[in-house]
Amino acid sequence: MQDCLFCRIVRGEIPAAKVYEDDEVLAFNDIQPQRPVHVLVIPKKHITSLAHAGVEDTPVLGRMLAVANQIAVDQGSTDGFRSIINTGRVGGQEVMHVHMHIVGGQEPVGPMLKR
Ligand code: AMP
Ligand code: ZN
Numbered sequence: 001m002q003d004c005l006f007c008r009i010v011r012g013e014i015p016a017a018k019v020y021e022d023d024e025v026l027a028f029n030d031i032q033p034q035r036p037v038h039v040l041v042i043p044k045k046h047i048t049s050l051a052h053a054g055v056e057d058t059p060v061l062g063r064m065l066a067v068a069n070q071i072a073v074d075q076g077s078t079d080g081f082r083s084i085i086n087t088g089r090v091g092g093q094e095v096m097h098v099h100m101h102i103v104g105g106q107e108p109v110g111p112m113l114k115r
Helices: 005-010 055-066 068-074
Strands: 018-021 025-029 037-043 082-084 100-104
Touching: 005 025, 005 037, 018 037, 018 068, 025 055, 037 055, 037 068, 055 068, 068 100
Parallel strands: none
Antiparallel strands: 018 025, 025 037, 037 100, 082 100
16 A cells, blocks of 8 residues: 555654564554553554454454553553554544554553543
């Protein structure tokens, strides 16, 4: 995806504060953090949203979940975190490349996040 913002971060065309990387997954700090820890975990492969994911995406989507706790702990969210994936218009998705927010810190995130 030539013009996709997060694909451009994967290709190194736009800088990002990377906090985790493997062959399938990249994680970097959100540019507008909502909490002391706010990381976005993305598949390196372009998937527009969870509404566009298929069973073939099971491994990378599973990996995003599987690496989440280690990323959170590494960033200082040592006693849990919230993971959020916004999907489509109703979900309030702004960047059309699947991403999981990891939000946390030392204080509870609260019942829900306001935008
Ligand atoms: P969403 O509303 O779930 O699509 O979230 C998109 C997120 O991407 C927002 O929290 C933005 O702050 C974040 N964001 C947008 N551009 C960048 C960027 N260049 N680097 C890091 N995070 C970004
Ligand atoms: Zn993309």
